Amino acid sequence: MRVGNATENNTSDYNGYRPNKGIKSQYGWLFPAKGQKLYEPKSTDWKSFATLADFQAATGQETHSREVDFDIFECMTPADTAKPYAVYHVMDINFQLKPNGKAIDAGLVISAVNHGFAGKAPDLGAHELGAPPLRCGPRWLTWQPFYR
Numbered sequence: 001m002r003v004g005n006a007t008e009n010n011t012s013d014y015n016g017y018r019p020n021k022g023i024k025s026q027y028g029w030l031f032p033a034k035g036q037k038l039y040e041p042k043s044t045d046w047k048s049f050a051t052l053a054d055f056q057a058a059t060g061q062e063t064h065s066r067e068v069d070f071d072i073f074e075c076m077t078p079a080d081t082a083k084p085y086a087v088y089h090v091m092d093i094n095f096q097l098k099p100n101g102k103a104i105d106a107g108l109v110i111s112a113v114n115h116g117f118a119g120k121a122p123d124l125g126a127h128e129l130g131a132p133p134l135r136c137g138p139r140w141l142t143w144q145p146f147y148r
């Protein structure tokens with residue numbers, strides 16, 4: 001994650017981040033000094049952090065966010081970097097969350113968006129555990145297209 005801010009008035013929280021293996025600087029942060037009104041950032045103003053915990057401690061941002069991986073989903077595997085032109089079929093991917101994963105009950109209530117959650121809090125992401133999958137595409141189709 002790399003976030004650049006032009007003003008001190010912002011916040012970010014309740015997100016899930018998947019760190020990239022072998023990368024030293026997982027989180028980047030650009031932020032003006034408190035009270036600074038005109039801000040012309042320099043490349044040296046970027047702060048880098050190896051872990052989400054380091055980022056949280058230094059910035060006060062993302063305090064409820066967590067690091068997650070593909071294993072929070074029912075059927076999600078990373079792309080094979082040895083096959084950069086491989087085709088992945090949506091039918092083979094399942095974004096439903098696993099019952100005991102880090103994303104369960106880790107979200108924030110957003111009025112009129114996720115107010116019907118189950119559990120202590122909404123889950124991170126677009127799919128609430130136990131809820132029917134979101135239906136995308138034309139509603140008039142009587143068959144399930146491959147891009148469901």
